[in-house]
Amino acid sequence: MIAGTVLSRQQVERVRAAAAILLAGPSDSPALDALPDFDGLLQQAAAALGSKGPALAAAIGALPPEPSWASLAAFAAGEPESFELVALLAVGAYFMSPAVLDSLGRPAGARRRAHPEQVVDELSTGILEAVLDRGCPVRSLDDVNGKTEGTSQ
DSSP, rough: OBBBBOOHHHHHHHHHHHHHHOOOOOOTSSSSSGGGTTHHHHHHHHHTTGGGGGHHHHHHSSSSSSSOOHHHHHHHHHHHHHHHHHHHHHHHOOOOOHHHHHHHTTOOOOOOOOHHHHHHHHTTTTTTTTHHHTTOSSSOOHHHHHHHHHHHH
């Protein structure tokens, strides 16, 4: 059972076994077994699913006991909502891993904001003039009705 969106050890093992098949992954991303924090990430992903806790517990319970590509495909065809929840949990946990994000080329290092002088310099070049020339994108009801009445006549 999921008590307060915390997965039991058995649930983590079942999801991990399914995830190992679903997330075979390309060679440039780390394998699931290479992520030492995957179990903790599964817990975080389960907590993020919040109100779906009871449905998630049922979905994990419905997973094939010894998952294979064929048994997971049959599970997905037979119980698509349950499969979607388990897959969302597994994929969400996988992509929360910093190692996985780094393998995808996530920008690293500190981000540096532009100095106020640089902002003023960029604005003075006229970079926003085309945007400002378009006018306000929000139209009032009077504008809409006026244009509609004008085109009807």
